[in-house]
Amino acid sequence: MTIDTSRRTFLKGSLAAGGALIIGLRPDGQLAAATADGHLNAFVRILPDGTVEVIAKHFEMGQGTTTGLATLVAEELDADWGRVSTVFAPADAARYKNLAFGAQGTGGSTAIANSYLQYRKAGAAARKLIVEAAAKSWGVAETSISIDNSIVRSGEKSAHFGELIGGIDAQSELGEPTLKEPSQFKLIGKDGLSRKDTPQKINGSAKFALDVAVPGMVHAVLIRSPRFGGKLVSFSVEKAKSVPGYIDAKPLPTNGGLVVFGRNTWAALQAREAITTEWDFSSAENRSSKQLIDYHRSLLDQPKVQAVKGGDLAGTDAVLKGADQVVEAELIFPPLAHAPMEPLNCVIEPTEKGVRFHDGCQFPSIVQGVVGHILKIDPSNVEVKTVFAGGSFGRRATPVADYHSEAAMAFALLGGKTPVKLVWTREDDIRGGFYRPMVAHRARVGLKGGKIVGWDHRLVAKALLLNTPMVSEEVKKSGVDPATAEGINDTHYAIPGMSVGMVYPETPMPVLWWRSVGHTHTAFAMETVIDMVAEASKMDPVELRLQLLAGGDKDQQRLAGVLKLAAEKAQWGKAADGRFQGIAVHKSFNTYVAEVAEISLKDGAVKVEKVTCAVDCGVCVNPDVVRAQMEGGIGYGLGAIMRNEITFTDGVVDQSNFPDYEPIRINDMPQVDVHIVASAEPPSGVGEPGVPPIGPALANAIHKATGKRVFELPMTRSGVKFV
Amino acid sequence: MAIKFNLNGNDVTVEAASGTPLLWVLREELGLTGTKFGCGVASCGACTVHLNGEPVRSCSTLIEDVANTSVTTIEGVKGAAAKAVQTAWQKLDVVQCGYCQSGQIMSAINLLATNPKPTDADIDEAMGGNVCRCATYVRIRAAIHHAAEIMEG
Numbered sequence: 001m002t003i004d005t006s007r008r009t010f011l012k013g014s015l016a017a018g019g020a021l022i023i024g025l026r027p028d029g030q031l032a033a034a035t036a037d038g039h040l041n042a043f044v045r046i047l048p049d050g051t052v053e054v055i056a057k058h059f060e061m062g063q064g065t066t067t068g069l070a071t072l073v074a075e076e077l078d079a080d081w082g083r084v085s086t087v088f089a090p091a092d093a094a095r096y097k098n099l100a101f102g103a104q105g106t107g108g109s110t111a112i113a114n115s116y117l118q119y120r121k122a123g124a125a126a127r128k129l130i131v132e133a134a135a136k137s138w139g140v141a142e143t144s145i146s147i148d149n150s151i152v153r154s155g156e157k158s159a160h161f162g163e164l165i166g167g168i169d170a171q172s173e174l175g176e177p178t179l180k181e182p183s184q185f186k187l188i189g190k191d192g193l194s195r196k197d198t199p200q201k202i203n204g205s206a207k208f209a210l211d212v213a214v215p216g217m218v219h220a221v222l223i224r225s226p227r228f229g230g231k232l233v234s235f236s237v238e239k240a241k242s243v244p245g246y247i248d249a250k251p252l253p254t255n256g257g258l259v260v261f262g263r264n265t266w267a268a269l270q271a272r273e274a275i276t277t278e279w280d281f282s283s284a285e286n287r288s289s290k291q292l293i294d295y296h297r298s299l300l301d302q303p304k305v306q307a308v309k310g311g312d313l314a315g316t317d318a319v320l321k322g323a324d325q326v327v328e329a330e331l332i333f334p335p336l337a338h339a340p341m342e343p344l345n346c347v348i349e350p351t352e353k354g355v356r357f358h359d360g361c362q363f364p365s366i367v368q369g370v371v372g373h374i375l376k377i378d379p380s381n382v383e384v385k386t387v388f389a390g391g392s393f394g395r396r397a398t399p400v401a402d403y404h405s406e407a408a409m410a411f412a413l414l415g416g417k418t419p420v421k422l423v424w425t426r427e428d429d430i431r432g433g434f435y436r437p438m439v440a441h442r443a444r445v446g447l448k449g450g451k452i453v454g455w456d457h458r459l460v461a462k463a464l465l466l467n468t469p470m471v472s473e474e475v476k477k478s479g480v481d482p483a484t485a486e487g488i489n490d491t492h493y494a495i496p497g498m499s500v501g502m503v504y505p506e507t508p509m510p511v512l513w514w515r516s517v518g519h520t521h522t523a524f525a526m527e528t529v530i531d532m533v534a535e536a537s538k539m540d541p542v543e544l545r546l547q548l549l550a551g552g553d554k555d556q557q558r559l560a561g562v563l564k565l566a567a568e569k570a571q572w573g574k575a576a577d578g579r580f581q582g583i584a585v586h587k588s589f590n591t592y593v594a595e596v597a598e599i600s601l602k603d604g605a606v607k608v609e610k611v612t613c614a615v616d617c618g619v620c621v622n623p624d625v626v627r628a629q630m631e632g633g634i635g636y637g638l639g640a641i642m643r644n645e646i647t648f649t650d651g652v653v654d655q656s657n658f659p660d661y662e663p664i665r666i667n668d669m670p671q672v673d674v675h676i677v678a679s680a681e682p683p684s685g686v687g688e689p690g691v692p693p694i695g696p697a698l699a700n701a702i703h704k705a706t707g708k709r710v711f712e713l714p715m716t717r718s719g720v721k722f723v
Numbered sequence: 724m725a726i727k728f729n730l731n732g733n734d735v736t737v738e739a740a741s742g743t744p745l746l747w748v749l750r751e752e753l754g755l756t757g758t759k760f761g762c763g764v765a766s767c768g769a770c771t772v773h774l775n776g777e778p779v780r781s782c783s784t785l786i787e788d789v790a791n792t793s794v795t796t797i798e799g800v801k802g803a804a805a806k807a808v809q810t811a812w813q814k815l816d817v818v819q820c821g822y823c824q825s826g827q828i829m830s831a832i833n834l835l836a837t838n839p840k841p842t843d844a845d846i847d848e849a850m851g852g853n854v855c856r857c858a859t860y861v862r863i864r865a866a867i868h869h870a871a872e873i874m875e876g
Contacts, residue, residue: 062820062857155744194816202812204757204797206824211756244740265760266740266747280728341761341822341856390759390822426762523811628862632819633859658766658854667847669860675794 038165039107040129042095043122044073050150050160052079052126054119057096057104058111059091059362060197061340061392063687064625065111069119071621073113075187076123077130079149079161086196091364091384103365107397107513107683109589112621116683118637124177124253133167134159165656182680188621195625197388201474207387210423212347212358217419218247220410221268221278223258228433228650229284229508232253232277239274246271250413258622259410265423267507285508286651293332295506296440299460300330303501305479307459307489316499319454323446327532330442333521333713334645335435336514337661342390343429348407349419354381355411357404360389362396363567370401373407375416392634393515395434399470400414402434402510419444430661431653435646436514437462438505439484441525446497447681448538452548454497457488461521462511463504483513487522487692492555492587493548515636519588519692524558524641527584527696528710531703541583541700542567554590559585560615562594569675570596570612579609582700590684592616592677595634595669597697601705607723608670613690615674626686627674633690634672641663641695643716668722727787730755731799739786746770746781749796757797757825761854768853771826772796778833797825803874804835818845819857827853831867840871870871 038053039045045053054070066086074084089096093104099114101107127147134152135142135693143156171367187193200206225231232255240246240260249260258277262268264450287295303313320326332336348360354377363369364384372379389396398404407422424432441460463481465471475482480489480502489500514520534544545563549556563585566572578600585594598610613630620626628640643662647654656659699710702720710718727736730753739748744763749755749772758781761769765780772781798860800809808831811817818824827850834841834849841849844868855863 060820064817064819190740194813195818197821198813198816198818201818201824202809202828204755204825206821207756208759210760211750213751213754255860264747264751266743266751299789313775339856341767341820341854343760388821391820393856426767438871628816628819628859631861632858635860639858657764658762663767663854664860665854666850666860666863669858669864672861679856 005202006578017270030348040126040168041122043119043351044126045079046165048162050083050162052077052084052150052161054084055088055089056086058115059088059360059386059389061360061362061389061396063111063629064195064622065106067193067625068112068621069115070196071187071193072116072119073123075129075185076120078147078149078186079132081187081193083150084196088386089369091361091382093365095145097365103363104664105365105395105397107362109591109687109689110685111684111685113590114609116619116621120179122176124179125174128174128177129168129172130161132169132172133164137164137167168635169542182619188565189619189623191623193622193624208342208390209347209359209387210342210345210390212387212421213357214347214349214419215422217347217349218414219262219265219268220259220407220420220422221272222406223260223272223275223424224428224432225256225279225284227279227281227284227286228510230279231283232258235275235277235279240271243267243271243274249275252409257406259406259413260646261410261414268423269425281651283508284651288649288651289647291505292438292648295331296332296438296460299503299505300440300442300458303503304460305502307480307485307502308498308502311499313456313499313501316454316456316497319497320446320456323448323453325447327445327447327529327536327537328443329525329529329532329709329711329714330527331440331711333439333524333530334647335438336366336640336644337394337430337435337646338395338514339429339661339663340389340391340395342391343426344395344403344424345422346404346407347419347421348411350417351381351383354378354383355381355408357407358385358387359404360392360396361386362389362392363398363401366399367401371404374405374408375412394513394517397513398434399468409520411435415451422639426658427656430646430655430657433510434512435509436520437464437509437511439521441521443525443529445529445533447537449538452495452533455495455499456500457498457500459485459488459500459506460503464511464513464517466504484518485522486518487586487588488526491526492553492559494551495548500599505553515633516688516691519586519688521587523584523586523692524695524699524713527586527693528699531582531696531700532709540573542572545585553634555587558592558616559587562592563618565614565675565677566594566596566612569614569673570598572596580701580705582697582704584696584700586690586692588689591686591689593630593689593693595693597694597701599698599701599705602723605723606702606705606720608668608674610671611694611697613672615689616679617679617684617686617689618679619683620676620679623676626676629686630670630674630690633688634694635664635669637691637694638698639668641698641714642668642722643714645714645717655706699721724787726786726790728791728794733794737786743786744782745784745786745789745794746858748786748866749781755796755798757821759825761823766854767823768830769823769826771829771853773829773833778830797829800832801828802836804832804870807855807870807873808832808835810873811866815862815866815869817859817862817866819859823853823855827863831863831870834867835870835874839874841867847858
């Protein structure tokens with residue numbers, strides 16, 4: 001989805017609904033707030049030893065944002081990178097809102113994009129206060145002062161930041177801080193800056209929510225309905241009573257589950273095994289995968305919503321009737337679990353005025369609003385202590401604060417005085433819904449003289465944003481779910497006569513954004529069909545794409561730029577004997593990525609040998625973090641597209657854990673070469689955009705090698721075997 | 724039941740119900756949270772520790788089977804291989820979310836302690852049981868090769 005419409009608006013809406021208070025401060029409104037404990041402003045604190053502590057308003061799920069935010073401050077402050085540390089901000093949207101959302105939260109690959117000027121200004125404002133303090137203390141002119149590697153100098157005098165904070169004037173008039181010119185950058189865009197979170201993550205000391213223990217804490221797991229939408233009717237705890245450490249079991253007030261309490265996690269898990277439950281499945285999803293697939297396919301016949309401005313299905317249909325040739329494809333995508341490495345969990349404990357969460361918290365503002373509503377307390381009295389998150393891939397970006405709600409209800413069920421750690425097991429995670437939805441696509445592309453003359457595209461998927469209370473009136477009125485249509489209805493290819501018809505299937509299965517959201521399937525559909533068009537019009541796939549991107553607007557230029565770079569670096573068209581290449585290019589979250597997948601075949605089985613990636617993300621703050629996100633995004637997308645799927649038998653999820661939801665492993669991972677386009681455009685995100693092109697690039701390489709197209713995913717469903 | 728074993732060089736005695744996995748005893752009774760819960764079925768390697776010097780999945784190792792053994796967790800690793808692995812992990816900034824990395828490092832240390840110059844195939848074999856959902860695999864592979872170079876001197 002694009003940050004301009006979807007996540008931003010839904011967060012705004014959710015805050016209105018949840019009651020969290022957001023004050024519309026100017027982005028630099030928190031830059032003059034020096035306090036006695038070394039805070040120079042909301043984002044920068046100087047410790048007595050001179051360490052610069054950067055307050056991160058975004059959480060860290062591995063995407064490198066803490067390193068990025070620290071880089072922005074350190075750059076303007078001329079700080080010594082080795083003496084910069086980071087802490088997570090408290091839940092306080094007034095100071096720490098995502099400027100793209102209007103609420104505090106991380107997602108949509110917006111962290112660096114929205115913070116780029118804000119954190120640089122915070123660093124520059126802190127620098128100004130330090131320079132003023134030094135000038136006053138030494139009786140010298142401010143212009144005589146320089147800062148290099150955290151050391152402040154004027155003539156013979158020098159001091160580190162910590163020695164000067166006592167003289168900071170909190171009332172200083174800051175005005176608009178002067179920022180460096182890009183030519184003056186010493187850190188932004190430079191290699192060699194080590195990640196801020198590496199040392200703690202290689203010796204076991206990094207704290208994740210699952211590592212948090214507070215005095216008197218009990219442990220809770222849930223028994224949830226085995227079918228989505230089932231209601232708990234009855235349960236028996238008789239056998240659990242003999243489990244050592246079992247405390248109690250209580251149904252959620254929603255009847256959506258039974259909370260099982262134990263003295264420790266193992267006790268709660270053992271007790272859960274011993275409890276029997278009965279459910280009412282009358283409103284539940286009781287269908288099997290085949291029925292669901294047939295249902296989705298059937299809806300392709302009657303599109304309900306036109307997702308292209310000025311799109312006209314009847315007109316497109318007429319054009320297709322007059323075409324020389326029609327390229328057709330129908331694709332089906334399975335539901336996918338996110339499966340972050342750290343299973344979902346959080347700790348809730350009582351405070352004087354409310355509660356405190358310990359959580360790898362992606363949307364603090366949402367948690368405040370939702371939990372405040374559940375516990376009937378003011379959202380501002382829901383504190384959030386953010387700790388490292390063991391991955392998310394979208395799962396922790398829950399607009400309904402699902403696992404926090406469970407924890408809050410469990411906490412209330414025990415009387416609201418006992419701290420509770422709520423834990424999902426891997427089985428809970430794989431079977432717990434909030435999936436990338438099942439999706440069906442159908443494309444019919446008319447060609448005349450080898451040129452595209454019309455494109456009838458249809459898309460069926462449960463909406464991610466529409467029909468939630470978080471949607472804006474504007475989006476609601478349009479009827480187009482931007483988080484589903486993105487990547488198709490806003491394509492930058494010059495395609496005449498395009499119609500995109502959408503239908504939203506009915507199912508109680510909860511769905512959620514999954515790393516790169518709609519682009520997870522739209523890029524696959526678009527780039528597969530484009531490859532088919534190239535084949536039908538007897539053109540090279542790169543040449544065809546460049547022709548469709550020749551219009552000269554900036555999006556097209558940047559897409560063409562990464563396409564050409566990836567093709568050049570991968571030696572497109574010159575694959576060695578026994579190697580086969582496929583290519584795809586896609587824009588998502590304002591970042592442009594092209595990938596070339598190179599494969600070999602061994603006894604008919606595919607080995608993904610190498611992926612060459614070109615990325616244009618505007619100004620690149622941390623090149624090595626960008627490379628890491630491309631490597632990881634490619635791996636994450638690859639594993640899913642190869643073999644991951646959630647399937648159902650009579651509504652019950654067939655998979656349960658990694659043995660049957662087999663994640664990508666080291667032996668599956670290709671060599672990855674990443675090339676970053678030098679750019680002066682504003683920085684855009686990199687957490688998600690590496691994912692979309694890998695699936696279609698691989699599918700196109702498989703077609704090159706075998707002549708077979710992949711229309712049913714995962715690829716193993718289409719009969720593709722992997723080494 | 725009371726179980727006595729050596730943990731990171733110190734003798735410890737813990738009370739735990741028979742059948743309790745070592746993982747939960749380490750994390751919730753002994754407060755060593757560097758060893759992670761990822762799957763509970765020995766399929767992801769996030770809970771890898773060394774038992775008498777061999778890598779095991781602590782989620783599937785019962786506490787009674789640990790009696791009178793020597794257990795090393797990420798908090799207690801030492802020696803040339805451990806140092807080389809952690810140095811290489813730092814140099815290459817392998818981590819992303821970091822949740823699996825204790826387990827990755829425990830497996831990598833064992834690999835290098837037994838095979839100082841592993842090939843890519845050796846790495847696949849030794850590390851195939853360790854899942855990284857961030858897919859940091861290209862760096863894990865490179866870091867193991869780099870650690871081998873460090874150990875070679």
